[in-house]
Amino acid sequence: MRQTILVTGATGTVGHEIVKQLAMQDVTVRAGVHSxxxxENLKRLPGVEIVEVDFNDPDSLHAAFTNIDQMVLITPLSEDQLQMARNLVEEAKKQGVKYIVRLSALGAGAEPGIQLERWHREMERYVEESGIPYTILRPAGFMQNLVTYSAASIKRESKFYMPVGEGKVSYIDTRDIASVAVEVLLSGEHQGKVYELTGPEALSHQEIAEVLGEATGKQIDFVDVPEETVRQAMLAHHTPVPIADAILELYATYKAGKSANVTDTVQEVTGRPPHSFRQFANDYQECF
Ligand SMILES: NC(=O)c1ccc[n+]([C@@H]2O[C@H](COP(=O)([O-])OP(=O)(O)OC[C@H]3O[C@@H](n4cnc5c(N)ncnc54)[C@H](OP(=O)(O)O)[C@@H]3O)[C@@H](O)[C@H]2O)c1
Structure with a gap:
């Protein structure tokens, strides 16, 4: 029988890519959208149903979860993410969901870890303790963060700003995270597994600037800035203090070179090598 797969956070960086890739398969995709x-863009894809869902609203959760077989559980980075993840797992239990793929984060297994990792580890535990078969994906930072957070300043002044010094990071392309999620969902062979996913190499932000410059044909500079400058910018954009602190703690691990580990997991699971940063930069050059 044709499976119905719910993707939560379906308009997000990873969620929309998973919906796009699942739409090419013989499954019904239920895209759980907040807004x-x-x-709108997801509506045009074949085999995709759109369902409006608020992770804090039990009625909308009930409707979203009715008659689904499997789900991809994605929550936003927010102050109430733990409660949201709990609500989603409880609803999955109530409605007899048969399999959960959870989008977590690299480092969630670290002891004692940083705050972002501890939050993710806590949410992984809800899934593990649900009794529902699961697979956990722990990706590195996304290459697409450059689009989300830095493209505007690159377009405006050919510069991007982060408090990360010369630290190298093994950023991953979200298209590869989606490919792993799709393979895991459709093959049924990865239950109980935890996959640490990275790109094929670790690059410094100076190197990233060079590659972006080559892809776009313009001089792009990375500017190392003090943490406090970034904190003030985040607060000015109404980022809640605990989230701003957690992001700065992550940047400190980047700066210290602790986020440079590279794994082969994308290749092992999908049979294809992950996108390099150069491929990403070429494919997304118009964003910059
Ligand atoms: N960014 C990274 O480098 C990175 C690396 C590793 C792991 N992660 C983890 O990956 C996960 C997703 O991150 P992301 O960057 O892909 O996030 P994202 O693009 O912001 O996606 C989050 C999604 O959740 C939806 N959402 C927000 N509040 C909701 C609510 N109350 N009810 C229903 N849906 C809601 C958003 O929809 P609206 O926009 O319409 O609100 C959006 O579609 C997070 O847990 C993050 O910690 C991120």
Whole structure:
């Protein structure tokens, strides 16, 4: 029987890519969207149903989870993410979901870890303790973060700013995270596994600037800035203090070179090598 797969956070960086890739398969995809306007693009994909869902609203969760077989559980980075993850797992239990793929984060297994990792580890535990078969994906930082957070300043002034010094990071392309999620969902051969996913290499942000410059044909500079400058910018954009602190703690691990580990997991699971940063830069050059 044709499976119905719910993807939560379906308009997000990873979520929309998973929906796109699942739409090419013989499954029904239920795209759980928070804002219907952001979900407009997904409507045109074959086999995709759109369902409006608020992770804090039990009625909308009930509707989203009715008659689904499997789900991809993605929550946003927010102050109430733990409660959201709990609500989602409880609803999955109530409605007899048969398999959960959870989008976590690299380092969630670290002891004692940083705050972002501890939050993710806590949410992984809800999934593990649910009794529902699961697979956990722990990706490194996303290459697409450059689009989300830095493209505007690159377009404006050919510069991007981060408090990360010369630290190298093994960023991953979200298209590869999605490919792993799709393979895991469709093959049924990865239950109980935890996969640490990275790109094929670790690059410094100076190197990233060079590659972006080559892809776009313009001089792009990375500017190392003090943590405090970034904190003030995040607070000015109404980022809650605990989230701003957690992001700065992550940047400190980047700066210390602790986020440079590279794994072969994308290749092992999908049979294809992950996108290099150069491929990403070429494919997304228009964003910069
Ligand atoms: N960014 C990274 O480098 C990175 C690396 C590793 C792991 N992660 C983890 O990956 C996960 C997703 O991150 P992301 O960057 O892909 O996030 P994202 O693009 O912001 O996606 C989050 C999604 O959740 C939806 N959402 C927000 N509040 C909701 C609510 N109350 N009810 C229903 N849906 C809601 C958003 O929809 P709206 O926009 O319409 O609100 C959006 O579609 C997070 O747990 C993050 O910690 C991120």
């Amino acid at each position: 219907v306007i952001k979900g």
